[in-house]
Amino acid sequence: xxxxxxxxxxxxxxxxxxxxxxxxxxxxxxxxxxxxxxxxxxxxxxxxxxxxxxxxxxxxxxxxxxxxxxxxxxxxxxxxxxxxxxxxxxxxxxxxxxxxxxxxxxxxxxxxxxxxxxxxxxxxxxxxxxxxxxx
Amino acid sequence: xxxxxxxxxxxxxxxxxxxxxxxxxxxxxxxxxxxxxxxxxxxxxxxxxxxxxxxxxxxxxxxxxxxxxxxxxxxxxxxxxxxxxxxxxxxxxxxxxxxxxxxxxxxxxxxxxxxxxxxxxxxxxxxxxxxxxxx
Amino acid sequence: xxxxxxxxxxxxxxxxxxxxxxxxxxxxxxxxxxxxxxxxxxxxxxxxxxxxxxxxxxxxxxxxxxxxxxxxxxxxxxxxxxxxxxxxxxxxxxxxxxxxxxxxxxxxxxxxxxxxxxxxxxxxxxxxxxxxxxx
Amino acid sequence: xxxxxxxxxxxxxxxxxxxxxxxxxxxxxxxxxxxxxxxxxxxxxxxxxxxxxxxxxxxxxxxxxxxxxxxxxxxxxxxxxxxxxxxxxxxxxxxxxxxxxxxxxxxxxxxxxxxxxxxxxxxxxxxxxxxxxxx
Numbered sequence: 408x409x410x411x412x413x414x415x416x417x418x419x420x421x422x423x424x425x426x427x428x429x430x431x432x433x434x435x436x437x438x439x440x441x442x443x444x445x446x447x448x449x450x451x452x453x454x455x456x457x458x459x460x461x462x463x464x465x466x467x468x469x470x471x472x473x474x475x476x477x478x479x480x481x482x483x484x485x486x487x488x489x490x491x492x493x494x495x496x497x498x499x500x501x502x503x504x505x506x507x508x509x510x511x512x513x514x515x516x517x518x519x520x521x522x523x524x525x526x527x528x529x530x531x532x533x534x535x536x537x538x539x540x541x542x
Numbered sequence: 543x544x545x546x547x548x549x550x551x552x553x554x555x556x557x558x559x560x561x562x563x564x565x566x567x568x569x570x571x572x573x574x575x576x577x578x579x580x581x582x583x584x585x586x587x588x589x590x591x592x593x594x595x596x597x598x599x600x601x602x603x604x605x606x607x608x609x610x611x612x613x614x615x616x617x618x619x620x621x622x623x624x625x626x627x628x629x630x631x632x633x634x635x636x637x638x639x640x641x642x643x644x645x646x647x648x649x650x651x652x653x654x655x656x657x658x659x660x661x662x663x664x665x666x667x668x669x670x671x672x673x674x675x676x677x
Numbered sequence: 678x679x680x681x682x683x684x685x686x687x688x689x690x691x692x693x694x695x696x697x698x699x700x701x702x703x704x705x706x707x708x709x710x711x712x713x714x715x716x717x718x719x720x721x722x723x724x725x726x727x728x729x730x731x732x733x734x735x736x737x738x739x740x741x742x743x744x745x746x747x748x749x750x751x752x753x754x755x756x757x758x759x760x761x762x763x764x765x766x767x768x769x770x771x772x773x774x775x776x777x778x779x780x781x782x783x784x785x786x787x788x789x790x791x792x793x794x795x796x797x798x799x800x801x802x803x804x805x806x807x808x809x810x811x812x
Numbered sequence: 813x814x815x816x817x818x819x820x821x822x823x824x825x826x827x828x829x830x831x832x833x834x835x836x837x838x839x840x841x842x843x844x845x846x847x848x849x850x851x852x853x854x855x856x857x858x859x860x861x862x863x864x865x866x867x868x869x870x871x872x873x874x875x876x877x878x879x880x881x882x883x884x885x886x887x888x889x890x891x892x893x894x895x896x897x898x899x900x901x902x903x904x905x906x907x908x909x910x911x912x913x914x915x916x917x918x919x920x921x922x923x924x925x926x927x928x929x930x931x932x933x934x935x936x937x938x939x940x941x942x943x944x945x946x947x
Contacts, residue, residue, distance in 0.1 A: 409844070410847055411847070411851075411927050411928075411930075411931055412847060412851070415855070415928075418922075418923040418924040419858065420859055420922075420924075421858045438815070438847060439814070442820075442839070442883070443816045443820060445883075446816075446821075446887045447820065448738075449824075449887060449888040450820070450824050452731045452734060453731070453824065453826045458727050461722045464722060464734075466623075468718075469626060471884075472611040473611055476611035478850075479607045479850050480604045482847065482854060483600055483603060483604060483850070484854060488640045491604060491608075491640060494633035494637075495608065495633050498630050498633050501626050502623075502626050505625075522820055522823065523816075525816075545709045545712050546712070546713045547712060547716070549792050550712075550716040551716075553788040553789040554789070555724055556723045573708060574679070574680045577685075577704070578685060580748075580753070581752045583873075584754060585688065587866045587870060588691045588866070592866060593862050596858070600857060606749075610745070617715045618715070653688040654685055654688040654689070654690075658685075660681075739888060739896060742885055743881055745881065746878055749873075749877045760906045761907050764899070764903035764906045764907075768896070771893070772893075772896050772899075775896060
């Protein structure tokens with residue numbers, strides 16, 4: 408898929424107090440992570456061993472909610488209060504690490520968990536990278 | 543409106559590592575705040591002086607996204623990692639304070655901003671109250 | 678919980694091409710249904726017999742997504758195209774009926790499913806009632 | 813950005829009653845459209861002529877909500893009731909056409925509206941294409 412995140416940022420009519428390339432990379436990583444988590448939760452629900460995957464499903468749903476909301480907030484280039492951006496990126500780091508670890512522990516059994524763990528780790532890294540530019 | 547937050551918590555089949563009354567109060571405050579912010583953003587868009595309300599609209603949309611996602615995560619009684627709950631509650635406190643202040647500054651002009659500022663402040667207090675039980 | 682849906686509608690600065698009392702009742706029913714479905718999905722994940730509840734969890738998650746999005750769209754009093762309102766209300770009727778039936782079939786075993794089925798049916802009725810005023 | 817929509821579908825442990833390539837294309841188009849609409853609403857809020865763009869902002873927000881919810885529901889491969897999929901795809905067609913038309917009418921003035929109109933039209937086409945396989 409090609410999102411329009413980069414061209415949309417390029418056409419933004421005002422200044423953005425963030426590195427535009429890192430901002431775009433983070434938004435796209437958040438969107439991809441949210442989608443992977445939503446799909447992984449459903450794939451887990453379809454496994455015979457679903458009873459062993461309930462923590463994974465829950466973390467997937469939490470991670471999808473937090474990353475989805477953060478992608479929308481970051482897409483608003485909220486210059487009015489940098490603390491909101493920082494708090495949300497920190498919440499994403501926490502939930503992406505939890506979900507990456509949980510999915511990673513099932514990666515040998517379930518390919519969807521391996522793919523989702525990779526998406527969570529990539530998203531955690533992107534959020535950490537953007538956080539360093541805020542401090 | 544009557545939500546089913548309290549009876550749903552009462553029927554939860556496992557233990558919850560949080561004060562159930564405070565958890566229910568916080569979930570309901572988050573839901574009410576998200577709805578007030580969504581409606582206030584739209585009411586602001588309908589005002590003749592919309593050009594003076596763009597920060598208010600943006601904060602409303604951010605607050606609605608963060609509070610909505612947090613309500614869903616808290617409704618999952620995520621015992622697996624208390625850091626996620628804490629990070630999200632802190633993000634809610636930050637965005638509810640920003641939105642309460644911004645809406646509060648228009649409360650004399652616009653009744654919808656006054657109602658929304660009250661919802662944001664009630665939500666901020668509920669989140670702070672639940673946070674004290676986590677630390 | 679008390680939402681601010683009614684007072685927010687009362688302060689709306691323009692005309693709304695819908696019965697305000699029915700609109701407010703529908704928005705509140707949608708919000709309550711979305712919350713009940715999110716909590717019911719998590720309660721189902723906590724049951725020993727989770728393997729028998731996977732369709733219920735999926736329908737809960739779908740119903741929560743559709744009702745949550747529709748509550749936000751209705752809160753925008755979207756006069757520009759009544760077809761959007763109609764299509765979304767019809768989607769809500771379909772998913773609330775599916776979720777009410779599915780949760781209803783577990784209501785004897787699980788009290789959270791009984792409460793959620795009631796929320797889905799109340800929401801279906803509210804959406805049907807608002808739909809009749811559109812046609 | 814590269815989403816994991818296709819590999820996640822490839823690892824799904826059960827049958828899916830939909831053309832997998834068209835399903836993946838639709839999910840990715842919905843995600844890209846939701847993101848474009850969220851960013852376009854914020855860019856419109858930053859324009860000097862925001863008072864002329866309020867319908868555009870509203871349609872953007874509605875389109876983002878409906879497409880985002882539909883992407884999540886489709887990612888659950890909801891075989892239990894094809895009517896839900898159909899109703900939601902029809903709602904997406906309606907809102908994407910409304911938003912594509914509205915953004916398209918500002919495309920000569922605002923490049924972000926031109927990009928967003930293209931994303932809406934691509935999403936409308938993908939939804940129509942998937943709908944034909946359901947009937």
